[in-house]
Amino acid sequence: MLDVIIIGSGCAGNTAAIYTARANLHPLVVAGKEPGGQLSLTTLVENFPGFPEGVDGPALVENMKQQAINFGAEYIHGQVVEADLSDRPFKLRIDDEWFESRTLIIASGASARWLNLPNEQKLIGHGVSSCATCDGFFYRGKKIMVIGGGDSAMEEANFLTRFGDSVTLVHRRDHYRASKIMLERARNNPKIRMLTDTIVEDVYDVSQNLVSRAKLRNLKTNEAWDEPVDGFFVAIGHIPNTAPFIGQIDLDPDGYIVSKGGARTSRVGVFHAGDVQDRSYRQAITAAGAGCMAAIEAERFLEAEGH
Numbered sequence: 019m020l021d022v023i024i025i026g027s028g029c030a031g032n033t034a035a036i037y038t039a040r041a042n043l044h045p046l047v048v049a050g051k052e053p054g055g056q057l058s059l060t061t062l063v064e065n066f067p068g069f070p071e072g073v074d075g076p077a078l079v080e081n082m083k084q085q086a087i088n089f090g091a092e093y094i095h096g097q098v099v100e101a102d103l104s105d106r107p108f109k110l111r112i113d114d115e116w117f118e119s120r121t122l123i124i125a126s127g128a129s130a131r132w133l134n135l136p137n138e139q140k141l142i143g144h145g146v147s148s149c150a151t152c153d154g155f156f157y158r159g160k161k162i163m164v165i166g167g168g169d170s171a172m173e174e175a176n177f178l179t180r181f182g183d184s185v186t187l188v189h190r191r192d193h194y195r196a197s198k199i200m201l202e203r204a205r206n207n208p209k210i211r212m213l214t215d216t217i218v219e220d221v222y223d224v225s226q227n228l229v230s231r232a233k234l235r236n237l238k239t240n241e242a243w244d245e246p247v248d249g250f251f252v253a254i255g256h257i258p259n260t261a262p263f264i265g266q267i268d269l270d271p272d273g274y275i276v277s278k279g280g281a282r283t284s285r286v287g288v289f290h291a292g293d294v295q296d297r298s299y300r301q302a303i304t305a306a307g308a309g310c311m312a313a314i315e316a317e318r319f320l321e322a323e324g325h
């Protein structure tokens with residue numbers, strides 16, 4: 019019987035592991051299919067406090083993990099595929115094996131939706147991004163492209179005009195899902211050029227390890243052309259990784275965990291941390307902070323139960 023299982027090994031899970039390990043709770047961390055989480059996809063992180071020159075994303079999460087291991091956390095490869103939270107102890111199936119725990123910290127993140135272009139994944143961190151707050155600063159004076167038609171695409175496009183010379187907003191339809199106010203803000207921004215009925219067919223140039231152009235196609239005229247671009251931002255939403263918890267805890271209509279205050283979920287003893295609950299900030303530092311909160315709540319919960 020474990021005191022705490024932490025699901026996810028990104029910033030939130032690793033921070034929860036550091037705190038629960040230092041509280042002598044011997045946490046078990048389930049790394050998932052993406053050990054290190056989303057920061058392991060990126061290169062330079064310039065906004066995590068404490069690193070004046072910036073820090074390599076994969077190195078940052080690896081250091082967090084090592085810090086947790088030094089205090090006694092255990093990491094296992096594997097994926098939570100099923101959960102039974104109806105009763106305590108909570109039961110989790112990790113790949114083929116069932117585990118039991120008095121508390122759970124769900125830190126399974128939210129994966130960005132990608133366009134699935136042939137070169138897209140190869141250029142993530144080298145011009146392709148899903149996070150304007152994270153990467154906009156790298157494109158000062160450059161040509162930026164944002165893909166999407168919802169509020170987050172409008173918000174990212176507006177935000178990116180602070181850095182880029184121009185922002186081309188590409189949307190596959192001629193009407194937008196975005197709210198009127200966000201759409202108007204984008205339309206009124208002189209730096210934003212809006213292309214409708216247009217899809218991206220691919221992004222280049224893998225041989226140079228950077229983005230230099232995107233191939234676009236107008237769906238109405240079928241005309242295809244190459245558009246020069248330096249920063250390529252995909253803003254078509256995120257998918258919270260909560261499939262094993264459907265029907266077990268309260269999720270919102272998009273699948274994000276509904277917080278019951280602090281780090282509490284609708285199930286007593288089950289806590290949330292990071293992007294799996296946060297559709298608003300989605301940053302390494304906020305995820306780390308949320309991991310700390312979840313760990314302290316789990317600790318207090320176990321203490322109150324006499325463990």
Ligand SMILES: Cc1cc2nc3c(=O)[nH]c(=O)nc-3n(C[C@H](O)[C@H](O)[C@H](O)COP(=O)(O)OP(=O)(O)OC[C@H]3O[C@@H](n4cnc5c(N)ncnc54)[C@H](O)[C@@H]3O)c2cc1C
Pocket residue numbers: 025026027028029030031048049050051052053054055056057059060062063064065066096097098099125126127128129130142143147148149152153259262291292293294300301302303305
């Ligand atoms: C390309 C890119 C660049 C970024 N750059 C920055 C930046 O510069 N600065 C910044 O602050 N933020 C940046 N971010 C955002 C930041 O990475 C996230 O906000 C942060 O990683 C969220 O941490 P998390 O621990 O909540 O989730 P994640 O990092 O998404 O980690 C989720 C973890 O859960 C695991 N998991 C998922 N499902 C399961 C399951 N069923 N069972 C077990 N494990 C599971 C995954 O394997 C993973 O380990 C960037 C994101 C991306 C994609």
